[in-house]
Amino acid sequence: MDAEQLGKSRFLNLLFKPSGMVMESRLRRWLFDPRRTLRGADLKPEQVVLEVGCGTGFFTLLAAEMIGDDGHLIAMDPLSDFVKRVSEKVKDAGLKNVEVIRRDALNTRLASASVDVVLLFGVVPYPTIPLSRLLPEMHRVLRQEGTLAVWLYPVSFGVPTSILKSGLFTDLGKKDGVYRYGRG
Ligand SMILES: C[S@@+](CC[C@H](N)C(=O)[O-])C[C@H]1O[C@@H](n2cnc3c(N)ncnc32)[C@H](O)[C@@H]1O
Numbered sequence: 001m002d003a004e005q006l007g008k009s010r011f012l013n014l015l016f017k018p019s020g021m022v023m024e025s026r027l028r029r030w031l032f033d034p035r036r037t038l039r040g041a042d043l044k045p046e047q048v049v050l051e052v053g054c055g056t057g058f059f060t061l062l063a064a065e066m067i068g069d070d071g072h073l074i075a076m077d078p079l080s081d082f083v084k085r086v087s088e089k090v091k092d093a094g095l096k097n098v099e100v101i102r103r104d105a106l107n108t109r110l111a112s113a114s115v116d117v118v119l120l121f122g123v124v125p126y127p128t129i130p131l132s133r134l135l136p137e138m139h140r141v142l143r144q145e146g147t148l149a150v151w152l153y154p155v156s157f158g159v160p161t162s163i164l165k166s167g168l169f170t171d172l173g174k175k176d177g178v179y180r181y182g183r184g
Contacts (some may be wrong), residue, residue: 006078006104006124009010012128016055016079020176023056032153034059037121038066040178042148046070047116050141052134053077053091053104053123063119064090064098076105078128108141115141121151124138124159139168139183147172148181 006012022028025101038059044050045068054060054075067164075082075090075098083102090098103109107127123129137150148169152159160179163169169181 003105006128007080007102009128015126015128017081020053021125023058026028028058033061034178037063037151037178040151040174040176040180041117041119042147042175042180043067043071043117048072048114049074049117049119050108050110051075051121052113052118052138053120053129054086054100055082055122057082057089059119059121059155060086060100061089061093061095062096062099065092067097069097071097074110075100076103076108078102078104092159106137107128108137110141112140113143113146116143116146118142118146118148119151122153124150124152125157131159131166133164135163135168144183146183146184150179150181151177152179 011079017109043063043066047065047067049063051063052058054077060075067073075086080102083100087100124131150159154175163181164171170184172180172182
């Protein structure tokens, strides 16, 4: 869907906007150390990373730090309030390696084979991001050696099985609570 339409969707706003405060809360940071979770994605300097559904940026700044100044992080979300919030955080932190864009991850409009790592952290399964449409798009934007890193909370909801069943990705194991897949 066009990001403009999706961002205005009442369903999406009802589903995610109220949880913005929780996403940023100290309690969450205390309960789920984002640095530890990001370690599971095995990010490396100079990588191009796509963060799908960045929300209020719980993982964004740390991920940007991990890939360094020569890396490039694309933080994507259809909700303009979240995009604004993350853009402010990025600006305040003086980060130059982050691009925050308002877009539907089902139609990223990114170049094919342009991304090293896709982060799906806390974004699946949700009805606005059906795996049946998300996975082919992630497969398209990932480079041949690229990886898909998936953090699911509180339970896996059968997502790992669905990812493997799609036939688009191969299992690379689980580390620090993060499932990793190679582009098959
Ligand atoms: C539960 S929040 C998680 C946010 C963030 N990853 C975190 O863990 O704090 C899910 C996010 O996915 C975003 N989202 C929903 N549908 C989307 C879509 N089709 N494309 C991209 N992001 C989407 C929502 O706007 C929301 O910010």
